[in-house]
Amino acid sequence: MPSKTYEDAFIEALQQHDPRLENPPEPKALLEFLQEKTRHRWRVYADGYALRITEALSDNILDMASALYGKGFLKQLLFEYISAQPPTASVMPDLLCNFAVFLDDHASHAQSPDLADFVRLAYQRWEVLIGEDPEPSQDLLREHEEALDRVFLQKNHGFIESDYPLFHLWTEAERRSQDPDPEKERLVPTAAEAVLTYKSSPVAIEMLLIVPTLIPFIRNLSQGKSLNGALALLELDTSEDEAAFIALMAKLRQTSAFAVISLR
Amino acid sequence: MKKAGFSELFGLGLRPHHFPEWRSKDQLPLLEVMADNFLFQKGGPGLAHLQSLREKTDFVLHGVGLNIGSPLPLNQAYLKALKKLKDRFGPSVVSDHCCFSSVAGGHSYDLLPLPRNELLLQRLSDKLDHIQNFLGCRFTLENVSSYVEPKDCTMTEMEFLNELAHRSGCGVLLDLNNIFVSAHNHGFDARSEIECLSPGVVTQFHVAGHSEVDDFFLDTHDQTIKDPVWDLLGFAWRRFGPLATILERDDEAPLDQLLAERAYGLTKAQEALLKISERVVENAK
Numbered sequence: 001m002p003s004k005t006y007e008d009a010f011i012e013a014l015q016q017h018d019p020r021l022e023n024p025p026e027p028k029a030l031l032e033f034l035q036e037k038t039r040h041r042w043r044v045y046a047d048g049y050a051l052r053i054t055e056a057l058s059d060n061i062l063d064m065a066s067a068l069y070g071k072g073f074l075k076q077l078l079f080e081y082i083s084a085q086p087p088t089a090s091v092m093p094d095l096l097c098n099f100a101v102f103l104d105d106h107a108s109h110a111q112s113p114d115l116a117d118f119v120r121l122a123y124q125r126w127e128v129l130i131g132e133d134p135e136p137s138q139d140l141l142r143e144h145e146e147a148l149d150r151v152f153l154q155k156n157h158g159f160i161e162s163d164y165p166l167f168h169l170w171t172e173a174e175r176r177s178q179d180p181d182p183e184k185e186r187l188v189p190t191a192a193e194a195v196l197t198y199k200s201s202p203v204a205i206e207m208l209l210i211v212p213t214l215i216p217f218i219r220n221l222s223q224g225k226s227l228n229g230a231l232a233l234l235e236l237d238t239s240e241d242e243a244a245f246i247a248l249m250a251k252l253r254q255t256s257a258f259a260v261i262s263l264r
Numbered sequence: 265m266k267k268a269g270f271s272e273l274f275g276l277g278l279r280p281h282h283f284p285e286w287r288s289k290d291q292l293p294l295l296e297v298m299a300d301n302f303l304f305q306k307g308g309p310g311l312a313h314l315q316s317l318r319e320k321t322d323f324v325l326h327g328v329g330l331n332i333g334s335p336l337p338l339n340q341a342y343l344k345a346l347k348k349l350k351d352r353f354g355p356s357v358v359s360d361h362c363c364f365s366s367v368a369g370g371h372s373y374d375l376l377p378l379p380r381n382e383l384l385l386q387r388l389s390d391k392l393d394h395i396q397n398f399l400g401c402r403f404t405l406e407n408v409s410s411y412v413e414p415k416d417c418t419m420t421e422m423e424f425l426n427e428l429a430h431r432s433g434c435g436v437l438l439d440l441n442n443i444f445v446s447a448h449n450h451g452f453d454a455r456s457e458i459e460c461l462s463p464g465v466v467t468q469f470h471v472a473g474h475s476e477v478d479d480f481f482l483d484t485h486d487q488t489i490k491d492p493v494w495d496l497l498g499f500a501w502r503r504f505g506p507l508a509t510i511l512e513r514d515d516e517a518p519l520d521q522l523l524a525e526r527a528y529g530l531t532k533a534q535e536a537l538l539k540i541s542e543r544v545v546e547n548a549k
Contacts, residue, residue: 086370133307
């Protein structure tokens, strides 16, 4: 009597099956548990396993990454990821929480160094999208101008300071997903970019490019400082900086980026 | 109150790419919500769409991630999220599959066949007691399509589900395509199998399309439903009466195509039902 249970043997067979091999080894432990006349069909499950995961993730959460880096390339990386870290999350998108970290150390990093941050942004956008909805739109700053120490950035937001042109990479990916014509591909600038993501309504996600001067201000808000606290640390040296700050604040106010919290 | 008939209870699986079209319609059929797509969402467009659709029609709630057949204990976070969704949208049926999908070492994201024996009956029965107490409603389990058969089976799938329903009080979601596929793959008669289910245990039906591959049928949900599956639905309707019936389709098929298929299937299944009834009357003479 084998010591392994049928259920363990089944999952292990799926995880160890490599459909890229011409003659993958047979999962003897599993076949022992199956009726002889149906044993040959175990591969129906095994072939579908990696395919199902990589298809679902590259078509949904990582659809923009597929548009920019190529679906085949991304699926291959996802396949290596789930082979290295067999999935245990009950909800498939949760698998992606460590994918960017995996990519940081992967050989593909030399070829596409910006991919890990792009995946971070994609996963963060998904988390924000399904996170708490913002309060109905209102100008909180007008209502609470006496108490800016109670005004915070929505808790449900994401902020990434990347070494790569993350905002422009994303917008180019969106463009390519609408129109994949290679002749219309645009060059993406090479500068490092910081991106703030939050929801302005249950169905609308906002993604703002934060100019370098204002990164400390948004970083402070993102780390939990009140608007009052972040404003106290704000340094604006030029009139361009001031103009950028006024434009950013107007956008944040218009798009329900702030929330009033009585105790924090 | 008018009793709902086959047409009123015949709905479609709700898929995200159809949200805008559904929202623009005034009259909606019964819709089946895939629970796992929304379980851990706190907000966002998905829940907002569900809320607006719920104001126009009834839902049934169907999951794929309960993993009830696994030796692992039930995932309490999953159950809590399922209860929250059920309490918010008030579906008439809450269901998942009679299968396992994960063990401590990993997740398959698939519906894997169980060895149908006394040990598993007890395991599932105990878990169903907990689930039904926790959710505060009858829970329903669906038969799965399968390609392999575990050695340790002492009963057929319908015998197993029927016994489970009697022990735990759970319902059975009878997927006519799954039983058609499994009947072909394992060489049994689908109608005789369906007759193993007592009237009263079945709470819902599914129909879907499948593909033919080598020596077996593959449950793909990306094909038009075959006529023998519609005939089987008619057979089931005659035996179990009008119950929520959902057409499942998982590719990007346009909504108009699915609505046309639903209309076709309604006619085909009702014709099949009528033929069987006539045959029964004829035989009784």
